[in-house]
Amino acid sequence: xxxxxxxxxxxxxxxxxYFLCPANSSLENxxxxxxxxxxxxxxxxxQSVKTTxxxxxxxxxxxxxxxxxxxxHDLWTIVPAxxxxxxxxxxxxxxxxxxxxxxxxxxxxxLYSRVDRILALSNYVRMSVxxxxxxxxxxxxVFPNAIPVKEFQPEQYDRDQIRKALGIAPAEIVIGITGRFxxxxxxxxxxxxxxxxxxxxxxxxxxxxxxxxxxxxxAFEEEILKLAADSGLTNHMIFAxxxxxxxxxxxxxxxxxxxxxxxxxGNVLIEAMAMSLPxxxxxxxxxxxxxxxxxxGLLVPAKDAHALADGLQKLIESPDLRRQMGNQGRRRVEMxxxxxxxxxxxLENYRSIKTINQVN
Numbered sequence: 605x606x607x608x609x610x611x612x613x614x615x616x617x618x619x620x621x622y623f624l625c626p627a628n629s630s631l632e633n634x635x636x637x638x639x640x641x642x643x644x645x646x647x648x649x650x651q652s653v654k655t656t657x658x659x660x661x662x663x664x665x666x667x668x669x670x671x672x673x674x675x676x677h678d679l680w681t682i683v684p685a686x687x688x689x690x691x692x693x694x695x696x697x698x699x700x701x702x703x704x705x706x707x708x709x710x711x712x713x714x715l716y717s718r719v720d721r722i723l724a725l726s727n728y729v730r731m732s733v734x735x736x737x738x739x740x741x742x743x744x745x746v747f748p749n750a751i752p753v754k755e756f757q758p759e760q761y762d763r764d765q766i767r768k769a770l771g772i773a774p775a776e777i778v779i780g781i782t783g784r785f786x787x788x789x790x791x792x793x794x795x796x797x798x799x800x801x802x803x804x805x806x807x808x809x810x811x812x813x814x815x816x817x818x819x820x821x822x823a824f825e826e827e828i829l830k831l832a833a834d835s836g837l838t839n840h841m842i843f844a845x846x847x848x849x850x851x852x853x854x855x856x857x858x859x860x861x862x863x864x865x866x867x868x869x870g871n872v873l874i875e876a877m878a879m880s881l882p883x884x885x886x887x888x889x890x891x892x893x894x895x896x897x898x899x900x901g902l903l904v905p906a907k908d909a910h911a912l913a914d915g916l917q918k919l920i921e922s923p924d925l926r927r928q929m930g931n932q933g934r935r936r937v938e939m940x941x942x943x944x945x946x947x948x949x950x951l952e953n954y955r956s957i958k959t960i961n962q963v964n
Contacts, residue, residue, distance in 0.1 A: 605631075606700075606749065607674045611640050613947040622666050624659070652681055659685035663693075670954045672696045676707075676737075679715045686718060694958035698723045698747070701868045702732035702889070713738040720957040723747035725869040726890025745953065748893065749871055750946035753938055756878035761855035770842055772856060776810040777920050780857035782850060782872050783864070785817040785825040790863025790886060795828065796909035797861070797916060799835045804913070805920055809840060814853045816846035854879040858926060859919050865906050867891055874941045877901075877933030882926050884915035894941075900933035 608631060611621045625631040627644035635642035645658035659681055663671075671693045673682055679697065686695065697719050707716075716737055722744045724730035730746050733739070764774070772778060779798070783789045791813075798811045817825035832841050847853055854860070860876040862885035869890045876883055877894075883901035885891050897903040902918065904911040919926050 605634075606698075607672075608635055608638070608640065609943075610672075610947070610950065611635070612638060613943060614950075615640065617947055617951070619951075622662070622668065624662070646678070646681070656681045656685050660689050663689040663691050667691050668693045669958055670694045670696065672698070672954075674698045674700065679719070683715050683718045694720045694954065696721050696723060696953065696957070698725070699729050699733055700725050702729050702866070703736050704732075706736045708736075708738045719743070721745060721953060723953065725749060726893045728890040728893070729868050746893075747949070747953070748890075748941065749869055749874070750941045750943040751871070751874055751878060751937070752944075753878055753942045756851060756875060756937075758855050758879045761852055763855050766852055767856045770812070770844070770856065772810050772812075772842070773808065776808045777859070778810045778812050778857045779859045779861055779916055779920075780812040780814060780853065781861045781863070782814040782853070782876075784815050784821070785828060786821050787824060788865050788867075790861075790865060790907075790912075791824075791828045792831070793863045793907060793909040793912055794861055795831050795835060795837065797863075797913035798837055798840065800910065800913040801916060801920070802837070802840055805917060807920055809920070810842060811837070811840055812842045812844060812853065812857060814844045814847055814850065850875065851879065854881060857881055859884060859916060861912065861916060862886065862891070862895075863906070863912050864888070864891070870894060874937050877930075878937040878941075880930035880934045882919055882929035882933065884912060884919065886912075896932075896936065900929055900936050 611623050614621050623635045623640045623642045624645050625642060626646040632642055632644045643662055645655060647655050663685055671682060676697060695718055699722055716739045719739060722733055722739060724733055724744055724746050725748055727746055730744050733744055734741050781794050785791060801809060832838060844853060854876055860881045860883045862870060862873055862883055864886055865888055867889040873883060873894045877900055883895055885895050885901060885903055886906035887903035888906040892903060895901045895903055902915040904915045
């Protein structure tokens with residue numbers, strides 16, 4: 605989805621974009637609906653030769669100046685197609701996740717020798733790439749995700765009306781967590797912290813859980829629902845399920861909890877900060893790149909429900925600190941994570957490895 609968002613951004617900046625994706629996928633449908641020229645050429649691993657041939661034909665037909673892929677696995681088809689094509693575009697790979705699997709065998713060395721630059725989502729991902737991939741560190745650039753900041757305006761939402769629709773009383777402080785149900789996201793720690801806070805704090809609290817289970821993780825969602833019931837949290841919890849209106853959900857929150865154990869970046873963090881929310885987040889993965897401790901939020905040890913509860917309690921009991929951190933978070937997103945600036949920086953990276961046509 606990030607690749608499609610970037611494609612639209614580049615098109616809006618006046619560049620020609622050709623979007624390659626798996627055939628018969630939701631991405632193909634979304635690209636078509638959004639007017640992005642789409643070429644459904646990727647198949648299964650068993651069709652790698654056929655996929656390589658399709659990409660080779662497209663390269664010779666379209667003659668791109670840059671090829672930008674968002675999956676390292678796709679190098680197995682893209683690099684051979686480039687080797688035998690009649691064009692020589694720059695090749696950029698975005699790495700969105702850390703990995704412990706070393707890829708320094710001769711085959712991977714051959715693949716990565718063709719990569720001109722790797723864009724790593726965070727310093728955590730950059731360090732992972734340096735450890736595991738056969739590429740010079742000077743070819744790796746930390747390049748975080750971004751959002752259209754103008755679309756995240758908390759004042760445009762009727763907070764009181766949304767809270768009323770959700771059954772949240774005016775006096776209640778709302779602590780939210782957003783993300784799919786999976787153990788890595790820290791839902792167990794969130795539930796444990798909620799129970800601690802209810803017993804510690806005299807202020808009325810409501811815990812808003814936004815998100816649902818991905819396919820195959822339904823059992824974990826059931827575990828969390830049961831944990832809430834067994835812990836006596838039912839009256840304090842709202843399980844909103846999967847929502848497309850995440851900005852509206854954030855508009856009713858007072859604090860965002862982000863107890864993810866090992867997040868490569870965390871788009872939810874910049875969305876919450878754009879909505880002027882202070883955050884309490886696990887100090888793990890790429891999170892410290894985004895959350896400035898004691899400025900835009902609080903960082904606490906990962907997998908530590910007591911530390912999470914302590915951080916949340918500090919913000920629950922200090923409206924002024926919440927307001928101050930929320931305002932600083934908003935400014936940080938405006939300065940560092942706005943999508944318009946993201947596109948400009950991306951084009952700067954493209955031009956640094958290949959002379960591409962300037963847009964008048």
